[in-house]
Amino acid sequence: MQKMTSKTIRIALEFSDEPFGRYPEDSDDNGQRFREEYLIPALDKYDNVVIEFDGAEGYGSSFLEESFGGLVRKHGYKPADLLRRLELKSEEDESLISEIIGYINSATPEK
């Protein structure tokens, strides 16, 4: 039986302690960059990806939707597949998890 591979991404330590905005023109710590430079490579290489949200100043809706909803809208990931492979951890703000699940489920692929 093949062992499942896993990768952990600690956003505050590895990406930014203050994520902000959707696009590069909003800031360097934007959701598009996080998705393209961290999430996508991890999803391509590993079976499961653990995202740790603690330690950052806070997460705005724009950043979260672009990062995670964008996986469905821009890259065609299936919501069910993402929810199976992504493990979201947030002890400081547990409501983030349900919010992100909502963005993944409500996103529709762009034509």
Next chain:
Amino acid sequence: MKRLSPDKKIRLISLSRERFEHDLARRGRHYDPARRLIDVRPSSSQKNRQYIEIEVPEILCLDSAYEQTALFFKKIRDTTTTTTVTVRLHFEDCKSIKPTALLLLLSEVHRARLSRGQYALTGTYPKDHALLRRMCATGFFKLLGIKSPVEAPKTFPLEYIPFQSSNRRAKHTTKEMREGLLGEKIQMQTSARKQLQRGVAEAMLNAITHAYPSGKVRPQALQNRWWMCGHYHLPSKKVWIMFCDLGVGIPRTLPRTYPIERIRGVLNILPGITPDDGEMVYAAMQLGRSRTEQSHRGKGLKDLLFFIDQAGAGDLQIFSNRGYYQYHGDGTEVRETLPVPIGGTLIKWSVPLNKIVIPDAENDIKDN
């Protein structure tokens, strides 16, 4: 060494003074021996400078004197954008400027100076000492290039802290404001800290991406500009966080994100009827919160509410053009269309301090 005679001593002192005064005169200054002061002799350009004098109303407050306050800001705006003459604001008889009005005043003054330089606008000191102290604490006179005549007290939480402004995203702004206002001993709860950051980040993102017409604002320093200030309201023991931009306002930017039919739908109004500003701001808040809304954009406005929801108390106020929206900690909402536009968007969070700080920190909160 030979002693000087008294006459000779007097003669030498007189010569020395003559030389001193001659040197001062050469540099455009003169000495007043009666007051023993050196006065600056105004240059010809300053002597001939004309001013447009504007009296600051006795009270500037968006809650109790909205129309008077908004009209005053409109007067500053209209005057500084249509004339090259220096505008002088007379604060002598002003008795009260509430924190939200003070932030708007700061932003209008700052905009005038960024647009037309240091001679665009100047002012006089208020006679009311408490008002003077508050204006100094927010950095108002520093912005005008005038020396702050008094120092603000350093008892935390501070009543006022210097305002912040930028025309791009500024990292750690909320953290610096929070720490500047509360000091080291009074710590905000982690959850409150995160929700405040969320709200401010959304307001900032809105200012730099939606509020201003893209690339059309001159000078460049004004494009996407926002201003922010914090205040500890001692009588109610509440923390006020205020954020504003001088852009086109939510009523004008909302139709860019949502079709008008969708806006009418959430307001339950008939086709063909144009929502007024108060309805537009209210609609923006409803659409931002809707989980059934198809669009992936426009979700950020709900971020503004989380700081209030987390505390379970306090309120959020939004003034945008002529629209007014208020959200209370118990979930109730108020909307209104005001008689005069505010000239941008102003957001104010007001939360009881004891609802957002770590319980032990309450012992460090002193009454000023």
